[in-house]
Amino acid sequence: MSEAIPHRPSRVRAPAKWPGLLALAVVLLALPLFAGNDYHYDLMIKIALTAAVAVGLNLLVGYAGQISLGHAAFYAAGAYGSALLVQNHGITPVPAMLLAAAGVAVLAWLVGKPILHLKGHYLSMATLGLGVIAAIVLNNEDQLTGGPDGLPVAPLSVFGHELSVFGSYDLFGLTITGTQVWYGIAAGFLFLSVLFALNLIDSPLGRALRALHGSEIAAQVAGVDTGKFKLRVFVISAVYASLAGSLYGYYGGFITPNIASFTHSIELITIVVLGGMASTYGVILGAAILLLIPQFLTGFQELEMVLFGAILMAVMIFMPRGLVPTLARRFQKEAP
Numbered sequence: 001m002s003e004a005i006p007h008r009p010s011r012v013r014a015p016a017k018w019p020g021l022l023a024l025a026v027v028l029l030a031l032p033l034f035a036g037n038d039y040h041y042d043l044m045i046k047i048a049l050t051a052a053v054a055v056g057l058n059l060l061v062g063y064a065g066q067i068s069l070g071h072a073a074f075y076a077a078g079a080y081g082s083a084l085l086v087q088n089h090g091i092t093p094v095p096a097m098l099l100a101a102a103g104v105a106v107l108a109w110l111v112g113k114p115i116l117h118l119k120g121h122y123l124s125m126a127t128l129g130l131g132v133i134a135a136i137v138l139n140n141e142d143q144l145t146g147g148p149d150g151l152p153v154a155p156l157s158v159f160g161h162e163l164s165v166f167g168s169y170d171l172f173g174l175t176i177t178g179t180q181v182w183y184g185i186a187a188g189f190l191f192l193s194v195l196f197a198l199n200l201i202d203s204p205l206g207r208a209l210r211a212l213h214g215s216e217i218a219a220q221v222a223g224v225d226t227g228k229f230k231l232r233v234f235v236i237s238a239v240y241a242s243l244a245g246s247l248y249g250y251y252g253g254f255i256t257p258n259i260a261s262f263t264h265s266i267e268l269i270t271i272v273v274l275g276g277m278a279s280t281y282g283v284i285l286g287a288a289i290l291l292l293i294p295q296f297l298t299g300f301q302e303l304e305m306v307l308f309g310a311i312l313m314a315v316m317i318f319m320p321r322g323l324v325p326t327l328a329r330r331f332q333k334e335a336p
Contacts, residue, residue: 056240
């Protein structure tokens with residue numbers, strides 16, 4: 001009799017869902033206690049929206065093992081798409097955001113269908129080209145997008161009430177500011193993004209992605225339609241970016257082509273790698289660190305970017321798996 005080949009588990013595993021979600025909810029609810037002014041709220045809102053994009057990108061990069069260097073294009077498409085639907089067609093903001101996300105999903109499917117057959121640096125270059133095209137279109141089509149000068153965006157409205165950053169609102173007898181309301185929206189969006197991502201990772205799609213990440217050839221031998229699953233997660237990650245981009249536009253009230261830049265796409269990839277690929281909570285930490293470090297380095301003036309780069313290099317050298325996976329592995333080794 002031939003010996004049974006022992007099953008070798010994939011290195012990318014589905015995380016425990018509820019303890020992490022509870023911890024995330026506690027942190028998001030507690031953060032306003034440490035916010036002393038509107039600037040702190042502004043920073044927390046931007047971190048939450050950026051982290052939500054990174055959670056979606058992590059599904060593509062961390063779980064499916066596919067590199068995208070043009071994800072800022074989908075972020076910009078969501079922001080500009082929803083803004084133009086409100087401005088030119090009179091659609092209210094929430095339906096406009098959903099319609100823009102549906103349009104981005106179709107765009108991602110059309111783009112992903114051919115380029116996801118590529119592998120390695122060929123795929124990276126193809127997605128980079130997508131980002132470059134998006135930035136060129138937004139800069140040149142000034143009659144539609146405002147060009148380099150940017151485009152004003154109408155505020156988000158819910159049930160006929162405009163949620164302006166500069167307003168104040170009465171909630172059960174308490175007066176809350178516009179930035180506090182927007183923090184609640186951004187934090188809620190981040191929480192739902194994580195919840196959806198964790199449910200997806202636990203689903204048959206998530207198991208197929210982990211198999212694909214371990215070995216695409218082995219996954220194909222096991223009967224996994226790798227092309228179909230890669231395309232699905234590419235579309236899902238693009239929708240994450242689109243929804244976050246729409247919320248960013250409504251929050252800021254103004255958007256420019258910079259949100260589709262190559263630099264923005266690299267920042268998103270850096271967040272995923274820094275926090276830890278295939279670590280949903282790690283990319284949230286990565287987003288917080290990437291956006292907070294410049295705040296602590298502003299006093300160094302011309303050395304700010306040098307020190308920022310040095311910190312990122314040190315993390316990648318000493319924690320190549322990312323912050324959260326490396327720390328988790330170290331704590332597991334130290335545990336009795």
